[in-house]
Amino acid sequence: MSDTRQALFAMFQAGVDAADPSVAVTDALADRPIAKVSGRIILVAVGKAAHGMLNAARAHLPSGTDVQALAVTNYENHREVPGVACFAAGHPVPDDAGLAAGKAVKAALAGAGANDLVIALISGGGSALLPGPVDGISLEDKAEVNRLLLASGADITETNIVRQSLSDFKGGGLLALALPAPLRSLILSDVIGDDLRVIASGPTIGPISDRAGAVEVLKSLGVFDDLPIAVRHVLATEAKTETLPKPDAALVGSNAISLQAMARAATLPAILSEAPLIGNVKAAASRILDEAQALPKGAALLFGGETTVTLTGGGMGGRNQELALRVALEAEKRGISDEWMFLSGGTDGRDGPTDAAGAIVDHTSLTRMRGAGADPAKHLAESDSYHALKASGDLLMTDATGTNVADLQIFTKL
Numbered sequence: 521m522s523d524t525r526q527a528l529f530a531m532f533q534a535g536v537d538a539a540d541p542s543v544a545v546t547d548a549l550a551d552r553p554i555a556k557v558s559g560r561i562i563l564v565a566v567g568k569a570a571h572g573m574l575n576a577a578r579a580h581l582p583s584g585t586d587v588q589a590l591a592v593t594n595y596e597n598h599r600e601v602p603g604v605a606c607f608a609a610g611h612p613v614p615d616d617a618g619l620a621a622g623k624a625v626k627a628a629l630a631g632a633g634a635n636d637l638v639i640a641l642i643s644g645g646g647s648a649l650l651p652g653p654v655d656g657i658s659l660e661d662k663a664e665v666n667r668l669l670l671a672s673g674a675d676i677t678e679t680n681i682v683r684q685s686l687s688d689f690k691g692g693g694l695l696a697l698a699l700p701a702p703l704r705s706l707i708l709s710d711v712i713g714d715d716l717r718v719i720a721s722g723p724t725i726g727p728i729s730d731r732a733g734a735v736e737v738l739k740s741l742g743v744f745d746d747l748p749i750a751v752r753h754v755l756a757t758e759a760k761t762e763t764l765p766k767p768d769a770a771l772v773g774s775n776a777i778s779l780q781a782m783a784r785a786a787t788l789p790a791i792l793s794e795a796p797l798i799g800n801v802k803a804a805a806s807r808i809l810d811e812a813q814a815l816p817k818g819a820a821l822l823f824g825g826e827t828t829v830t831l832t833g834g835g836m837g838g839r840n841q842e843l844a845l846r847v848a849l850e851a852e853k854r855g856i857s858d859e860w861m862f863l864s865g866g867t868d869g870r871d872g873p874t875d876a877a878g879a880i881v882d883h884t885s886l887t888r889m890r891g892a893g894a895d896p897a898k899h900l901a902e903s904d905s906y907h908a909l910k911a912s913g914d915l916l917m918t919d920a921t922g923t924n925v926a927d928l929q930i931f932t933k934l
Contacts, residue, residue: 524861524932524934525861525880527786527787527788528820528861528863528880528930528932529863529880529916530785530787531782531785531786531787531790531820531822531863531930532782532863532865532916532928532930533918534781534782534784534785535778535779535781535782535785535824535867535925535928536778536867536869536918536921536923536928537781538773538777538778538780538781538782539569539708539773539774539777539778539867539923539924539925540572540773540923541569541571541572541573541576541643541708541773541922541923542572542573542575542576543576544573544576544706544708544772544773545572545573545576545577545580545641545706545772546576546579546580547772548706548770548772549576549577549580549706552770553580553582554577554580554581554582554637554639554704555582555637556582556585557585557635557636557637558635559586559633559634559635559636559637559701560585560586560587560588560632560636560637561581561582561585561586561587561588561636561637561638561639562587562588562589562590562628562629562632562636562637562638562639562698562701563577563578563587563588563589563590563639563641564589564590564625564628564629564638564639564640564641564694565577565589565590565591565592565593565640565641566591566592566593566625566640566641566642566643566646566649566650566720566723567592567593567641567642567643567644567645567646567649567708567720567924568593568594568597568611568643568644568645568649568868568920568922568923568924569593569597569641569643569644569708569922569923569924570591570592570593570597570641570643571591571593571597571598571599571601571606571922572922572923573641573643573706573708574589574591574601574604574641575601577639577641577706587603588628589603589604589605590604590605590606590607590621590624590625590628591604591605591606591607592607592609592618592621592625592646592649592650593606593607593608593609593645593649594608594609594610594611594645594649594870594920595608595609595610595611596869596870596919596920597920597922605624605628607620607621607624609621609648609649609650610648610649611645611648611649612645612648612666612670612872612873613648613663613666613667613670614648614649614651614659614662614663614666615659615663616659618648618649618650618651619651619652619653619659621649621650622650622651622652622688622689625650625689625694625697626652626688626697629694629697629698629701630697632698632699632700632701633700633701634700634701635701636701637701637702637703637704638698638701638702638703638704639703639704639705639706640694640698640703640704640705640706640723640724641705641706642705642706642707642708642719642720642723642724643707643708643710643719643720643923643924644708644709644710644711644719644720644868644924644925644926645710645720645868645924646719646720646721646723647679647680647683647690647720647721648666650689650720650723651687651689652687652688652689652690652693653686653687653688654686654687654688654754654759656750656753656754656757657686657748657750657751657754658750660748661748661750661751662686662687664747664748664751665682665683665686665747665748665751666683668743668746668747669682669741669743670831671830671831672741672742672743672830673741673800673828673829673830674737674741674828675798675799675826675828676711676712676718676826677711677715677718677728678737678741680717680718680721680722680728681728681729681733681734681737682734682737682738683721684721684722684727684728684729684734685727685729685730685731685733685734685754685755685759686734686751686754686755687721689721689723690720690721690722690723690727691717691721691722691723691725691726691727691728692722692723692724692725692726692727692764692767693723694723694724695723695724695725695726695764695765695767696762696764699765702765702768703724703765703767703768704768704769705724705725705767705768705769705770706769706770706772707719707720707724707769707770707771707772708772708773708774708923708924708925709771709773709774709775709925709926710775710826710867710868710924710925710926711775711826711926712775712796712798712824712825712826712926713796714771714774714776715728716767716769716771724767724769725767725769726764726767730759731754731755731756731757731758731759734755735755735756738755773923773925774925775796775824775825775826775867775925775926775927775928776824777925778824778867778925778928779792779822779823779824779928780792782822782928782930783822786820786822788818788819788820788932789816789818789819789820790819790820790822791815791819791820791821791822792822793811793821793822793823796823796824796825796826797823797824797825797826797827797927797929798825798826798827798828799827799828800827800828800829800830801827801828801829801839801842801843801846802846804825804827804843804846805843805846805847805849805850806850808821808823808847808862808929808931809847809850809851809854809856811931812860812931812933815931815932815933816933817858817933817934818932818933818934819932819933820930820931820932821930821931821932822928822929822930823928823929823930823931824926824927824928824929825926825927825929826839826926826927827839827843827927829842829872829903831903832901832902832903833901833902833903833904834902834903835899835902835903835904835905835906835907836872836873836874836903836904836905836906836907837871837872837874837903837904837905837906838866838870838871838872838873838874838876838878838905838906839866839871839872839927840864840865840866840871840877840878840879840916840927840929841864841871841872841874841876841878841879841905841906841909841915842900842903842905843864843878843929844862844863844864844878844879844880844881844905844909844914845879845881845896845899845900845905845908845909846900847862847864847881847931848862848881848882848885848886848896849886849896849897849900851883852886856883858883858933858934859882859883859933859934860882860883860931860932860933860934861880861881861882861883861931861932861934862880862881862882862929862930862931862932863878863879863880863916863928863929863930864878864879864916864927864928864929865877865878865879865916865918865927865928865929866878866924866926866927867921867923867924867925867926867927867928868920868921868923868924869918869919869920869921870920874906875917876906876909876915876916876917877916877917877918877921878915878916878927879905879909879914879915879916880914880916881909881912881914882914882934883934885909885912885914886912888911888912888913888914889908889909889911889912892911892912893911894907894908894911894912895908896908
Protein backbone atom coordinates (compact mmCIF):
# COMPACT_ATOMS: atom_id res chain seq x y z
CA MET A 521 0.00 0.00 0.00
CA SER A 522 1.42 3.40 -0.96
CA ASP A 523 2.08 6.02 1.71
CA THR A 524 -0.91 8.06 0.55
CA ARG A 525 -3.22 5.06 0.54
CA GLN A 526 -1.99 4.19 4.01
CA ALA A 527 -2.65 7.76 5.18
CA LEU A 528 -6.20 7.73 3.81
CA PHE A 529 -6.89 4.31 5.31
CA ALA A 530 -5.57 5.47 8.71
CA MET A 531 -7.89 8.49 8.61
CA PHE A 532 -10.84 6.28 7.74
CA GLN A 533 -9.94 3.90 10.55
CA ALA A 534 -9.84 6.82 13.00
CA GLY A 535 -13.41 7.62 12.00
CA VAL A 536 -14.45 4.02 12.57
CA ASP A 537 -12.66 3.92 15.94
CA ALA A 538 -14.53 7.05 17.06
CA ALA A 539 -17.75 5.11 16.65
CA ASP A 540 -16.57 2.27 18.92
CA PRO A 541 -19.85 1.20 20.54
CA SER A 542 -18.27 0.13 23.82
CA VAL A 543 -16.58 3.50 24.32
CA ALA A 544 -19.73 5.38 23.31
CA VAL A 545 -21.94 3.54 25.82
CA THR A 546 -19.32 3.71 28.58
CA ASP A 547 -19.06 7.48 28.19
CA ALA A 548 -22.85 7.88 28.20
CA LEU A 549 -23.28 5.79 31.34
CA ALA A 550 -20.47 7.65 33.10
CA ASP A 551 -22.50 10.83 32.61
CA ARG A 552 -25.76 9.19 33.68
CA PRO A 553 -25.48 5.77 35.40
CA ILE A 554 -28.18 3.12 35.14
CA ALA A 555 -30.59 3.48 38.05
CA LYS A 556 -31.18 0.57 40.42
CA VAL A 557 -34.73 -0.78 40.28
CA SER A 558 -36.72 -3.07 42.55
CA GLY A 559 -37.47 -5.42 39.65
CA ARG A 560 -35.37 -6.63 36.72
CA ILE A 561 -33.33 -4.84 34.12
CA ILE A 562 -34.02 -6.12 30.61
CA LEU A 563 -31.25 -5.30 28.12
CA VAL A 564 -32.22 -5.39 24.45
CA ALA A 565 -29.39 -4.65 21.99
CA VAL A 566 -30.30 -4.46 18.31
CA GLY A 567 -28.10 -3.49 15.36
CA LYS A 568 -24.64 -3.97 13.91
CA ALA A 569 -23.07 -2.60 17.11
CA ALA A 570 -25.25 -4.70 19.43
CA HIS A 571 -22.48 -6.72 21.08
CA GLY A 572 -20.18 -3.80 21.83
CA MET A 573 -23.02 -1.73 23.24
CA LEU A 574 -24.37 -4.62 25.30
CA ASN A 575 -21.01 -5.54 26.82
CA ALA A 576 -20.45 -1.96 27.94
CA ALA A 577 -23.94 -1.72 29.45
CA ARG A 578 -23.56 -5.00 31.33
CA ALA A 579 -20.31 -3.74 32.84
CA HIS A 580 -22.13 -0.73 34.28
CA LEU A 581 -25.20 -2.36 35.83
CA PRO A 582 -25.96 -1.73 39.51
CA SER A 583 -24.63 -4.52 41.70
CA GLY A 584 -27.09 -7.26 42.62
CA THR A 585 -29.32 -6.56 39.63
CA ASP A 586 -31.52 -9.31 38.19
CA VAL A 587 -30.77 -9.10 34.46
CA GLN A 588 -32.20 -10.53 31.25
CA ALA A 589 -30.19 -9.72 28.13
CA LEU A 590 -30.79 -10.20 24.40
CA ALA A 591 -28.62 -9.20 21.43
CA VAL A 592 -29.63 -9.19 17.76
CA THR A 593 -26.97 -8.43 15.16
CA ASN A 594 -25.89 -9.32 11.63
CA TYR A 595 -24.23 -12.63 10.79
CA GLU A 596 -20.74 -11.13 10.38
CA ASN A 597 -20.79 -9.56 13.86
CA HIS A 598 -22.55 -12.38 15.69
CA ARG A 599 -20.97 -14.29 18.56
CA GLU A 600 -22.25 -16.20 21.54
CA VAL A 601 -21.97 -14.51 24.95
CA PRO A 602 -22.58 -16.35 28.26
CA GLY A 603 -25.72 -15.12 29.96
CA VAL A 604 -27.06 -13.43 26.81
CA ALA A 605 -29.62 -14.70 24.31
CA CYS A 606 -27.72 -13.95 21.09
CA PHE A 607 -29.33 -13.91 17.64
CA ALA A 608 -27.82 -13.50 14.17
CA ALA A 609 -30.13 -12.20 11.46
CA GLY A 610 -30.22 -11.03 7.85
CA HIS A 611 -29.20 -7.57 6.65
CA PRO A 612 -30.12 -5.63 4.54
CA VAL A 613 -32.94 -8.05 3.71
CA PRO A 614 -34.76 -9.49 6.76
CA ASP A 615 -34.92 -13.26 7.14
CA ASP A 616 -36.48 -16.03 9.25
CA ALA A 617 -33.69 -15.76 11.85
CA GLY A 618 -34.60 -12.11 12.39
CA LEU A 619 -38.24 -13.08 12.72
CA ALA A 620 -37.30 -15.58 15.44
CA ALA A 621 -35.25 -12.90 17.19
CA GLY A 622 -38.23 -10.55 17.08
CA LYS A 623 -40.44 -13.16 18.71
CA ALA A 624 -37.86 -13.62 21.48
CA VAL A 625 -37.72 -9.87 22.12
CA LYS A 626 -41.53 -9.70 22.23
CA ALA A 627 -41.61 -12.57 24.73
CA ALA A 628 -39.05 -10.87 26.96
CA LEU A 629 -40.94 -7.57 26.93
CA ALA A 630 -44.29 -9.26 27.52
CA GLY A 631 -43.10 -10.08 31.03
CA ALA A 632 -41.91 -6.56 31.83
CA GLY A 633 -43.66 -4.83 34.73
CA ALA A 634 -43.78 -1.36 36.19
CA ASN A 635 -40.94 -2.16 38.63
CA ASP A 636 -38.62 -3.29 35.83
CA LEU A 637 -36.42 -1.19 33.57
CA VAL A 638 -35.84 -1.85 29.87
CA ILE A 639 -32.54 -0.59 28.44
CA ALA A 640 -32.58 -0.55 24.63
CA LEU A 641 -29.24 -0.29 22.83
CA ILE A 642 -29.94 0.70 19.25
CA SER A 643 -27.55 0.92 16.30
CA GLY A 644 -27.65 1.00 12.52
CA GLY A 645 -29.06 -2.04 10.75
CA GLY A 646 -31.60 -2.68 13.48
CA SER A 647 -34.52 -2.10 11.15
CA ALA A 648 -33.79 -5.13 8.97
CA LEU A 649 -32.37 -7.25 11.80
CA LEU A 650 -35.54 -7.16 13.91
CA PRO A 651 -38.54 -7.66 11.63
CA GLY A 652 -41.96 -7.81 13.21
CA PRO A 653 -44.50 -7.84 10.36
CA VAL A 654 -47.90 -6.44 11.27
CA ASP A 655 -50.88 -8.75 10.99
CA GLY A 656 -51.76 -9.47 7.38
CA ILE A 657 -48.29 -9.52 5.84
CA SER A 658 -45.54 -12.11 5.80
CA LEU A 659 -41.79 -11.90 6.14
CA GLU A 660 -41.57 -12.60 2.42
CA ASP A 661 -43.79 -9.59 1.79
CA LYS A 662 -41.49 -7.40 3.90
CA ALA A 663 -38.41 -8.74 2.15
CA GLU A 664 -39.95 -7.83 -1.21
CA VAL A 665 -40.71 -4.32 0.04
CA ASN A 666 -37.08 -4.02 1.18
CA ARG A 667 -35.85 -5.19 -2.20
CA LEU A 668 -38.00 -2.65 -4.03
CA LEU A 669 -36.84 0.17 -1.76
CA LEU A 670 -33.17 -0.75 -2.14
CA ALA A 671 -33.47 -0.84 -5.94
CA SER A 672 -35.48 2.39 -6.16
CA GLY A 673 -32.86 4.72 -4.71
CA ALA A 674 -35.00 5.52 -1.65
CA ASP A 675 -33.14 7.47 1.02
CA ILE A 676 -33.03 6.35 4.65
CA THR A 677 -35.96 8.52 5.74
CA GLU A 678 -38.20 7.38 2.88
CA THR A 679 -37.24 3.78 3.59
CA ASN A 680 -38.11 4.08 7.26
CA ILE A 681 -41.45 5.78 6.67
CA VAL A 682 -42.46 2.67 4.75
CA ARG A 683 -40.89 0.18 7.17
CA GLN A 684 -42.53 1.79 10.20
CA SER A 685 -45.96 1.36 8.64
CA LEU A 686 -45.48 -2.39 8.32
CA SER A 687 -43.86 -3.31 11.64
CA ASP A 688 -44.75 -4.03 15.27
CA PHE A 689 -41.30 -2.81 16.39
CA LYS A 690 -40.54 0.25 14.32
CA GLY A 691 -41.79 3.79 14.88
CA GLY A 692 -42.03 3.43 18.66
CA GLY A 693 -43.22 -0.17 18.61
CA LEU A 694 -40.50 -1.38 20.98
CA LEU A 695 -41.35 1.44 23.39
CA ALA A 696 -45.00 0.36 23.35
CA LEU A 697 -44.16 -3.31 23.83
CA ALA A 698 -42.13 -2.49 26.95
CA LEU A 699 -45.07 -0.86 28.74
CA PRO A 700 -45.75 -0.63 31.65
CA ALA A 701 -41.98 -0.81 32.23
CA PRO A 702 -40.07 2.41 31.67
CA LEU A 703 -37.60 2.27 28.76
CA ARG A 704 -34.29 4.09 28.34
CA SER A 705 -32.45 3.92 25.03
CA LEU A 706 -28.86 4.65 23.99
CA ILE A 707 -28.55 5.17 20.25
CA LEU A 708 -25.58 4.97 17.87
CA SER A 709 -26.59 6.87 14.75
CA ASP A 710 -26.01 5.71 11.17
CA VAL A 711 -28.34 8.45 9.89
CA ILE A 712 -27.17 11.83 8.63
CA GLY A 713 -28.79 14.53 10.73
CA ASP A 714 -29.29 12.06 13.61
CA ASP A 715 -33.11 12.05 13.56
CA LEU A 716 -33.79 9.48 16.30
CA ARG A 717 -37.08 8.51 14.60
CA VAL A 718 -35.10 7.29 11.61
CA ILE A 719 -32.20 5.38 13.20
CA ALA A 720 -33.11 1.66 12.96
CA SER A 721 -36.62 2.96 12.12
CA GLY A 722 -37.04 4.57 15.55
CA PRO A 723 -38.17 1.55 17.62
CA THR A 724 -37.93 3.45 20.92
CA ILE A 725 -38.95 6.89 19.66
CA GLY A 726 -42.02 7.18 17.44
CA PRO A 727 -43.15 7.25 13.82
CA ILE A 728 -42.01 9.74 11.18
CA SER A 729 -45.30 9.55 9.30
CA ASP A 730 -48.35 7.32 8.91
CA ARG A 731 -49.52 4.77 6.37
CA ALA A 732 -50.84 7.46 4.05
CA GLY A 733 -47.37 8.98 4.12
CA ALA A 734 -45.87 5.61 3.26
CA VAL A 735 -48.16 5.32 0.25
CA GLU A 736 -47.05 8.77 -0.94
CA VAL A 737 -43.39 7.74 -0.66
CA LEU A 738 -43.93 4.48 -2.55
CA LYS A 739 -45.84 6.20 -5.33
CA SER A 740 -43.20 8.92 -5.67
CA LEU A 741 -40.55 6.20 -6.03
CA GLY A 742 -42.65 4.46 -8.69
CA VAL A 743 -42.85 1.13 -6.87
CA PHE A 744 -46.32 1.18 -5.27
CA ASP A 745 -47.91 -0.93 -8.00
CA ASP A 746 -45.13 -3.53 -7.64
CA LEU A 747 -45.87 -4.14 -3.95
CA PRO A 748 -47.33 -7.48 -2.82
CA ILE A 749 -51.11 -7.30 -2.70
CA ALA A 750 -51.13 -7.94 1.07
CA VAL A 751 -48.87 -4.94 1.66
CA ARG A 752 -51.08 -2.65 -0.42
CA HIS A 753 -54.08 -3.86 1.57
CA VAL A 754 -52.39 -3.10 4.92
CA LEU A 755 -51.32 0.35 3.77
CA ALA A 756 -54.90 1.12 2.78
CA THR A 757 -56.07 0.27 6.31
CA GLU A 758 -55.87 2.89 9.06
CA ALA A 759 -53.55 1.71 11.84
CA LYS A 760 -54.69 1.89 15.46
CA THR A 761 -52.84 4.58 17.32
CA GLU A 762 -51.43 4.43 20.84
CA THR A 763 -50.28 7.25 23.08
CA LEU A 764 -46.64 6.64 23.89
CA PRO A 765 -44.65 8.02 26.81
CA LYS A 766 -42.02 10.64 26.09
CA PRO A 767 -38.90 8.80 24.87
CA ASP A 768 -35.93 8.65 27.26
CA ALA A 769 -33.21 8.49 24.63
CA ALA A 770 -29.62 9.65 24.19
CA LEU A 771 -27.42 9.83 21.10
CA VAL A 772 -24.01 8.29 21.90
CA GLY A 773 -22.24 8.28 18.52
CA SER A 774 -22.74 9.61 14.98
CA ASN A 775 -21.27 10.27 11.55
CA ALA A 776 -20.47 13.88 12.51
CA ILE A 777 -18.45 12.71 15.52
CA SER A 778 -16.49 10.27 13.34
CA LEU A 779 -15.87 12.94 10.71
CA GLN A 780 -14.31 15.20 13.33
CA ALA A 781 -12.15 12.34 14.58
CA MET A 782 -10.99 11.67 11.03
CA ALA A 783 -9.93 15.31 10.69
CA ARG A 784 -8.00 15.20 13.98
CA ALA A 785 -6.15 12.07 12.90
CA ALA A 786 -5.21 13.42 9.47
CA THR A 787 -1.52 13.60 8.60
CA LEU A 788 -2.50 15.79 5.62
CA PRO A 789 -4.05 19.26 5.91
CA ALA A 790 -7.75 18.36 6.30
CA ILE A 791 -10.72 20.38 5.06
CA LEU A 792 -14.26 19.35 6.01
CA SER A 793 -16.95 19.69 3.38
CA GLU A 794 -19.67 22.04 4.58
CA ALA A 795 -22.60 19.71 3.92
CA PRO A 796 -23.26 15.96 4.27
CA LEU A 797 -22.76 13.85 1.16
CA ILE A 798 -26.25 12.58 0.41
CA GLY A 799 -28.43 11.89 -2.61
CA ASN A 800 -27.80 9.75 -5.66
CA VAL A 801 -24.21 8.60 -6.23
CA LYS A 802 -24.08 10.17 -9.69
CA ALA A 803 -24.72 13.66 -8.32
CA ALA A 804 -22.46 12.96 -5.35
CA ALA A 805 -19.52 12.08 -7.61
CA SER A 806 -19.94 15.35 -9.50
CA ARG A 807 -20.13 17.32 -6.26
CA ILE A 808 -16.93 15.75 -4.93
CA LEU A 809 -14.98 16.73 -8.02
CA ASP A 810 -16.56 20.20 -8.09
CA GLU A 811 -15.48 20.87 -4.51
CA ALA A 812 -12.04 19.35 -5.13
CA GLN A 813 -11.22 21.87 -7.87
CA ALA A 814 -9.97 24.42 -5.34
CA LEU A 815 -8.26 21.83 -3.12
CA PRO A 816 -4.52 22.52 -2.69
CA LYS A 817 -2.15 19.69 -3.58
CA GLY A 818 -1.32 17.58 -0.56
CA ALA A 819 -4.56 18.49 1.26
CA ALA A 820 -7.50 16.20 1.98
CA LEU A 821 -11.19 17.02 1.54
CA LEU A 822 -13.39 15.07 3.98
CA PHE A 823 -17.02 14.08 3.56
CA GLY A 824 -19.48 12.15 5.68
CA GLY A 825 -22.92 10.99 4.66
CA GLU A 826 -24.96 8.29 3.01
CA THR A 827 -25.68 8.25 -0.70
CA THR A 828 -28.26 6.23 -2.60
CA VAL A 829 -28.02 3.93 -5.62
CA THR A 830 -30.60 3.17 -8.28
CA LEU A 831 -29.93 -0.33 -9.61
CA THR A 832 -29.66 -0.65 -13.38
CA GLY A 833 -28.41 -4.23 -13.58
CA GLY A 834 -27.97 -7.46 -11.72
CA GLY A 835 -24.33 -7.03 -10.76
CA MET A 836 -22.66 -6.79 -7.38
CA GLY A 837 -21.64 -3.73 -5.41
CA GLY A 838 -22.69 -1.07 -2.91
CA ARG A 839 -23.10 2.68 -2.72
CA ASN A 840 -19.47 3.34 -1.71
CA GLN A 841 -18.07 1.15 -4.47
CA GLU A 842 -20.31 2.71 -7.09
CA LEU A 843 -19.44 6.20 -5.85
CA ALA A 844 -15.72 5.45 -6.13
CA LEU A 845 -16.12 4.06 -9.65
CA ARG A 846 -18.21 7.06 -10.68
CA VAL A 847 -15.60 9.49 -9.32
CA ALA A 848 -12.92 7.76 -11.42
CA LEU A 849 -15.06 7.83 -14.58
CA GLU A 850 -16.15 11.44 -14.04
CA ALA A 851 -12.55 12.54 -13.47
CA GLU A 852 -11.59 10.91 -16.77
CA LYS A 853 -14.55 12.53 -18.52
CA ARG A 854 -13.52 15.96 -17.23
CA GLY A 855 -9.96 15.43 -18.36
CA ILE A 856 -8.56 16.12 -14.89
CA SER A 857 -4.79 16.11 -15.20
CA ASP A 858 -3.93 16.24 -11.48
CA GLU A 859 -2.91 13.06 -9.73
CA TRP A 860 -5.54 12.26 -7.10
CA MET A 861 -6.87 9.59 -4.75
CA PHE A 862 -10.34 8.98 -3.33
CA LEU A 863 -11.60 6.72 -0.54
CA SER A 864 -15.24 5.92 0.14
CA GLY A 865 -16.13 3.42 2.84
CA GLY A 866 -18.94 2.24 5.06
CA THR A 867 -18.04 2.40 8.74
CA ASP A 868 -19.64 -1.01 9.31
CA GLY A 869 -17.09 -2.63 6.98
CA ARG A 870 -19.82 -3.90 4.68
CA ASP A 871 -20.87 -2.00 1.57
CA GLY A 872 -24.12 -3.45 0.28
CA PRO A 873 -24.27 -7.26 0.07
CA THR A 874 -20.48 -7.59 -0.39
CA ASP A 875 -17.39 -8.35 1.69
CA ALA A 876 -15.86 -4.92 0.96
CA ALA A 877 -16.26 -1.71 2.96
CA GLY A 878 -15.91 0.38 -0.19
CA ALA A 879 -12.96 1.35 -2.38
CA ILE A 880 -9.84 3.49 -2.74
CA VAL A 881 -9.42 4.68 -6.33
CA ASP A 882 -6.93 7.01 -7.97
CA HIS A 883 -5.97 8.51 -11.33
CA THR A 884 -4.59 5.12 -12.49
CA SER A 885 -7.57 2.95 -11.50
CA LEU A 886 -9.35 2.91 -14.86
CA THR A 887 -6.12 2.06 -16.68
CA ARG A 888 -5.55 -0.83 -14.31
CA MET A 889 -9.13 -2.06 -14.71
CA ARG A 890 -8.89 -2.04 -18.49
CA GLY A 891 -5.49 -3.69 -18.36
CA ALA A 892 -7.09 -6.49 -16.35
CA GLY A 893 -9.79 -6.93 -19.01
CA ALA A 894 -12.60 -5.05 -17.23
CA ASP A 895 -14.75 -2.38 -18.90
CA PRO A 896 -15.56 0.11 -16.09
CA ALA A 897 -18.43 1.80 -17.94
CA LYS A 898 -20.04 -1.55 -18.70
CA HIS A 899 -19.65 -2.70 -15.11
CA LEU A 900 -21.26 0.54 -13.92
CA ALA A 901 -24.22 0.07 -16.28
CA GLU A 902 -24.69 -3.42 -14.85
CA SER A 903 -24.51 -2.18 -11.22
CA ASP A 904 -21.37 -4.30 -10.92
CA SER A 905 -18.84 -1.91 -9.38
CA TYR A 906 -17.45 -4.67 -7.15
CA HIS A 907 -15.92 -6.68 -9.99
CA ALA A 908 -14.55 -3.60 -11.74
CA LEU A 909 -12.80 -2.52 -8.54
CA LYS A 910 -11.66 -6.03 -7.81
CA ALA A 911 -10.00 -6.14 -11.24
CA SER A 912 -7.97 -3.01 -10.42
CA GLY A 913 -7.19 -4.08 -6.85
CA ASP A 914 -9.02 -1.07 -5.41
CA LEU A 915 -11.53 -2.67 -3.03
CA LEU A 916 -11.37 -1.42 0.56
CA MET A 917 -11.36 -4.51 2.79
CA THR A 918 -11.71 -4.11 6.57
CA ASP A 919 -13.86 -7.02 7.76
CA ALA A 920 -16.97 -6.24 9.80
CA THR A 921 -16.20 -3.47 12.30
CA GLY A 922 -18.93 -3.99 14.89
CA THR A 923 -20.26 -0.45 14.49
CA ASN A 924 -22.16 1.64 11.93
CA VAL A 925 -22.34 5.43 11.58
CA ALA A 926 -22.94 5.61 7.80
CA ASP A 927 -20.14 6.42 5.32
CA LEU A 928 -16.92 8.42 5.23
CA GLN A 929 -15.09 9.79 2.18
CA ILE A 930 -11.68 11.40 1.55
CA PHE A 931 -10.42 13.07 -1.64
CA THR A 932 -6.83 14.25 -2.00
CA LYS A 933 -4.65 15.69 -4.73
CA LEU A 934 -1.19 14.11 -4.87
